[in-house]
Amino acid sequence: MRILIGITAGIAAYKIPLLIRMFINAGVEVRCIMTSDAKDFVSPLVISTLSKNPVGIAFWNKETGEWNNHVEYGEWADVLLIAPCTANTLSKMVSGACDNLLLAVYLSMRNKTIVSPAMDLEMYQHPTVKRNISVLIADGVHVIPPDHGELASGLSGEGRLPEPAFIFEEVVKYLSLGQDFLNTQVLVTAGPTYEAIDPVRFIGNHASGKMGFALAENFAARGASVTLITGPTVLRTEHKRVQTIHVTSAAEMFEAVQRHWLDMDLGVFSAAVADYRPIHPAEEKIKKTNEALSIELIKNPDILAWAGKHKTATQRTIGFALETNNAVENAMEKLSRKHADAIVLNVIEENEKCFNSDTNKVRIFDVNGLSLELPTASKAKIAQGIVDYITRIRL
Ligand code: C5P
Numbered sequence: 001m002r003i004l005i006g007i008t009a010g011i012a013a014y015k016i017p018l019l020i021r022m023f024i025n026a027g028v029e030v031r032c033i034m035t036s037d038a039k040d041f042v043s044p045l046v047i048s049t050l051s052k053n054p055v056g057i058a059f060w061n062k063e064t065g066e067w068n069n070h071v072e073y074g075e076w077a078d079v080l081l082i083a084p085c086t087a088n089t090l091s092k093m094v095s096g097a098c099d100n101l102l103l104a105v106y107l108s109m110r111n112k113t114i115v116s117p118a119m120d121l122e123m124y125q126h127p128t129v130k131r132n133i134s135v136l137i138a139d140g141v142h143v144i145p146p147d148h149g150e151l152a153s154g155l156s157g158e159g160r161l162p163e164p165a166f167i168f169e170e171v172v173k174y175l176s177l178g179q180d181f182l183n184t185q186v187l188v189t190a191g192p193t194y195e196a197i198d199p200v201r202f203i204g205n206h207a208s209g210k211m212g213f214a215l216a217e218n219f220a221a222r223g224a225s226v227t228l229i230t231g232p233t234v235l236r237t238e239h240k241r242v243q244t245i246h247v248t249s250a251a252e253m254f255e256a257v258q259r260h261w262l263d264m265d266l267g268v269f270s271a272a273v274a275d276y277r278p279i280h281p282a283e284e285k286i287k288k289t290n291e292a293l294s295i296e297l298i299k300n301p302d303i304l305a306w307a308g309k310h311k312t313a314t315q316r317t318i319g320f321a322l323e324t325n326n327a328v329e330n331a332m333e334k335l336s337r338k339h340a341d342a343i344v345l346n347v348i349e350e351n352e353k354c355f356n357s358d359t360n361k362v363r364i365f366d367v368n369g370l371s372l373e374l375p376t377a378s379k380a381k382i383a384q385g386i387v388d389y390i391t392r393i394r395l
Helices: 011-025 036-040 044-051 070-076 087-095 101-108 121-125 127-138 164-177 210-221 250-261 303-309 327-337 379-393
Strands: 002-007 029-034 079-085 112-117 147-150 156-160 185-190 225-230 242-246 266-269 276-278 297-299 316-322 342-346 359-366 371-378
Touching: 002 011, 002 070, 002 101, 011 029, 011 044, 011 079, 011 164, 029 036, 029 044, 029 070, 029 101, 070 101, 079 087, 079 101, 079 164, 087 101, 087 112, 087 127, 112 127, 112 164, 121 127, 121 156, 185 210, 185 250, 210 225, 210 242, 210 266, 210 379, 225 250, 250 303, 266 303, 303 316, 316 327, 316 379, 327 342, 327 359, 342 379, 359 379, 371 379
Parallel strands: 002 029, 002 079, 079 112, 185 225, 185 266, 225 242, 266 316, 316 342
Antiparallel strands: 147 156, 276 297, 342 359, 359 371
16 A cells, blocks of 8 residues: 655644554555645654655755656555645645645546645635635545644634544545455456567557556556556556566467466456467568568457356456447447457547557446446546446446
8 A cells, every 4th residue: 555645834744743653554655745835844854754755845856856756656656645734735736736746746646635634713614715625525535624623823623633543544444445356356458469470570559558557557556466468568567466477479368368367357358459360470581572472361369259258157358349430339249249248449539549549538338238438538547437337337
């Protein structure tokens, strides 16, 4: 588990070192970001010592010359907790302002954000603050309401940061709720396959593997043990719960799937497997002596169809489809022919590319006759939507 704690400039920041300690003792990896005013309330030295990591404050660290990459923070964290969260940061989160590292990370978060607002009595009661909090809730942010009690101003009322133990429990509750694939074995195929023509040439396609890797990481972040079988790609994943098997051809991918399928609960087949391969790949590099060259091709095994045919009553298979005409009809046909439980159709708009793009738009069809469209978003967000769909319908 990885928690990113964002500390903003409130008196209650003095409680955060204790909270960090609790996470560290529970075996959670902790990184912290502070706004620059927060340094006046609690020392970055204390925060970095307790969290066992450098503290991110500015986009650019003048001492080390390093750039604090907000996107990397946003992908790293299983959850972002902003505590204490000031009225100022709340309002910037609502408007999308991005003038410090913490706000840039908030906008880059792949997973959930939790905020724990803390401020003085009148401030917390102000309609602007109340309105901002309700907008954040609508945006999917989880808000831990402040406690009633003694405030730094000497007043007493609502606005106090809850005790570290309470915040700790709230976050743990969220994190274990997020573990909806615990004890689940998931197989994911990704990337293209390369089919040898001779020792140096192949038939392949433009698939990048980005969708499959995003799916594997989303499943893993939610507790699954993932076996990722990927064709040639430059992508790598460091996630501890993803075991990556690199293959080149459809035959190798098929062999790897067959070897692992029995142990799996779920298979998501996002690879763009080459439909055909040269029947007799040449042993030596083919010379360009003839004006014309014919290469005889033979059909590759259909891996998704094989898994669909060989699944037990509890195993589930999800396939992908990329169609340029009669998309829905063809996706439905694939659903039944390949015995899949759901098909994710890549929706391709005019002038749009799908391969190698960082975004995607899909429509999911399942055996229960349900369908859902996920509008254009990053492949990470689409992966999350697909995995959510799988849990929601539990196919
Ligand atoms: O038939 P088509 O290639 O359009 O089907 C796409 C779906 O089938 C994808 O899920 C893809 O991963 C899977 N597939 C496969 N093995 C093949 C061809 C496609 O697993 N040989």
